[in-house]
Amino acid sequence: MVPEEVKPALENLLKVSIHDLELMATALLNGEFRQVPPEQALFIWAALSLFCAQMDSQIPGKANAEYGEHRQFCPVCGSIPVSSVVQIGINQGLRYLHCNLCETEWHVVRVKCSNCEHKKELDYWCVASEYAAG
Ligand SMILES: [Zn+2]
Structure with missing residues (x-):
């Protein structure tokens, strides 16, 4: 409807x-x-x-995102992430970027900026708690 x-x-x-x-x-x-x-x-x-x-x-197996340049883009379709999610459960504490187009998620360590891979002066934002990212 x-x-x-x-x-x-x-x-x-x-x-x-x-x-x-x-x-x-x-x-x-x-x-x-x-x-x-x-x-x-x-x-x-x-x-x-x-x-x-x-x-x-339709892609057989799993795609692997390689470290290095263009890590901020989806390894499957090349689009940009819409969000960054820290997962719970089996992959507890690991950060995954979520593609805005194809719904793929790929791992990017939390200590790096997901855009430029810079490791210093990072600010983390969280809806639940200001201390949740720590
Ligand atoms: Zn994608």
Whole structure:
């Protein structure tokens, strides 16, 4: 069941040509967010995310993220992380970055900046407690 507020956006999206959908998807993947109407960007990104997650599930075995350059990018699709999560359970205490596109998670040690791999002057933020990252 589609909420009434969402129906106009979906109806307008159905009228868009495949070519224009591909142009908007490409714009989103390139970070050109102003090229895509916001009410359509949400659904196009969701479709891209589902497509990438399905493609990733076809990869045999597990991907290994190598240390070094470009560690801040998803090892599967090359997109950027949307969050950093410290896991509990089997991998307790290990930090994983979560891809904003394909839902892949990859390990990056907590003592490094996930963007530049710098090890000094890091600030940790946590919703639960100001001491949780320590
Ligand atoms: Zn990814």
